[in-house]
Amino acid sequence: MDNSSKLHVTMLPWLAMGHLIPFLELSKYLAREGHRISFISTPRNIRRLSNFSSNLSPLITLIELPLPHVHGLPENAESSMDIPANKSQYLKIAFDGLEGPIAAILEGSTPDWIIYDYASHWLPSIAARLGVPCAFYGLFTAAMLAFLGPPSVSLGGEATWSTAEDLTVSPSWVPFPSNIVFRLHEVKHSLPENISGVSDSYRFGIALRDCEIVAVRSRVEFEPEWFDLLTQFWQKPVIPIGFLPPVEDEVNSTEWVELRAWLDKRRTESVVYVALGTEARLSQEQVNELALGLELSGLPFFWVLRELPGSTKDGRNMGMLPDGFEDRTRNRGLVYKGWAPQFRILGHSAIGGILTHCGWNSVIEALRLGRALILLPVMNDQGLNARLLEEKKIGLEIPRDERDGSFTRDSVADSVRLVMVEKEGESLRSKAKEAREMFGNRDENERCLDGFVRFLEEHKRKRG
Known part of the structure; x- marks a missing residue:
């Protein structure tokens, strides 16, 4: 041409x-x-x-x-x-x-x-x-x-x-x-x-x-x-x-070496990656329940807790996490502050699923690798995306109060465990892996x- x-x-x-x-x-x-x-x-x-x-x-x-x-x-x-x-x-x-x-x-x-x-x-x-x-x-x-x-x-x-x-x-x-x-x-x-x-x-x-x-x-x-x-x-x-x-995102090599070292110590598909995007805001109560739910699940997790838009403080020093949470979960959980190399994290063999805000970019990144989806929509089109993914039986939405959007630590723990490890979640995990052929x-x-x-x-x- x-x-x-x-x-x-x-x-x-x-x-x-x-x-x-x-x-x-x-x-x-x-x-x-x-x-x-x-x-x-x-x-x-x-x-x-x-x-x-x-x-x-x-x-x-x-x-x-x-x-x-x-x-x-x-x-x-x-x-x-x-x-x-x-x-x-x-x-x-x-x-x-x-x-x-x-x-x-x-x-x-x-x-x-x-x-x-x-x-x-x-x-x-x-x-x-x-x-x-x-x-x-x-x-x-x-x-x-x-x-x-x-x-x-x-x-x-x-x-x-x-x-x-x-x-x-x-x-x-x-x-x-x-x-x-x-x-x-x-x-x-x-x-x-x-x-x-x-x-x-x-x-x-x-x-x-x-x-x-x-x-x-x-x-x-x-x-x-x-x-x-x-x-x-x-x-x-x-x-x-x-x-x-997406193509592989660029990241400081030293930073990635440290993150990969943490993931390398975990069993294949055992870790739930928790990422709620760059804009989604949870209330203090919701952050507490999410944290305590991850703790209650007993599963390894990698949580990206970003600085909130309009704030000069990040999720850690705002005191958003429950007292003692990081100490109690230190052996199986990592709370990471800042911009995380999501493409590489999701691509690591230790990641089994993602607890996501249902932004379409993140959903595509997860399903291109067949990662199971735990759905926690926060804003804009995310709720509609969550319903579509549930309708396709490739994701499970965390139960919430219809009027105020609140959820409990038990609903978080139950949803995470069902999607990640329990027998009732086998079909969800299987569907997510099947979606890899279409998305990836x-x-x-x-x-x-x-x-x-x-x-x-x-x-x-x-x-x-």
Whole structure:
């Protein structure tokens, strides 16, 4: 293929590491195919990505745009990991302030395609004015995108979800039996107060309506009925790009040697890895019950307890862990502070399962290796992901109070033991191992990506 057929693609992800990293992985794949990438984000996020991966192609240009100052947004906050959840709308206001600078960049470069995220509802109109086609990159399950509803719902033309309880039942537009709904305690996280002037539902609606193609980070084999529903709703190509299983993350070698030494002392598939992502916040009571539940389970654990967004203190010196917990569990548990090399940890033979917040990135990383899933969703789409995984019988959700989301140490211990070691959990462990062929098969996943790239290339050829 000659160079004239190669693409220039502009990438614009939302300001969250769970979005930035998959956009970067897609960028690296396109660059390996010879396509040129302009990747736009803020200075601090660009530095984070550079630290995350030094293996960047010369075909990828990282473009820094400073966020405008917004009253209410903490200084130097450029990502959702920098702020508590109740500040997320301020970050969206700042992100919307990039509309003008991004328009100027696009006017000066005129790419062949723009691949964008849900938050930039203003981008398609800029692209249309410049005659540049757009692809929406959905970093969510097809089930979650379909749950948002057809255009008449997501764009606000049809009244729905007038109460929190409305979100706890299967929507009327889902024509088949489904348990993929929110719990009442999740609704307050999924529907934050809208002070940006634009609801998340509307952002999704515009992003889906005004693109030429919807790319979904999933596979039809995993959720066929939901892909069918999405295509019916939007009447345009909905292309699965596969799970985009991550490449090995880079990490300080000394740090990894120490962590690996701890894991090397454990039996194969005996350790439960506990990781609740970069943004999920548990209350003090929930942290206590989680800790005491891990202790009560009697099983080895590796717990990544990160600094809370908006806090200057980490989980240890805030006194979040119960008194004496680390001393009592020292011989079989490790509480690790900071950014952990999750890819390598999950890949160690000692890890048997993961207690996860159900972020789609973490689920993909775990299932690509066939790790059993203990589900503790906290915010955003995580509750819907948990229901989907339970429906597929490849995960078990820790029982919680439907209204306030509380759980007990006993429910944690019972869930961990059932998924990790008990006879009743054999089918879950087996299903997770079976999922490895779908989630972790790089050749099959790259075939999906190849189909997506062919669509982009063919569209350019037809446009001349």
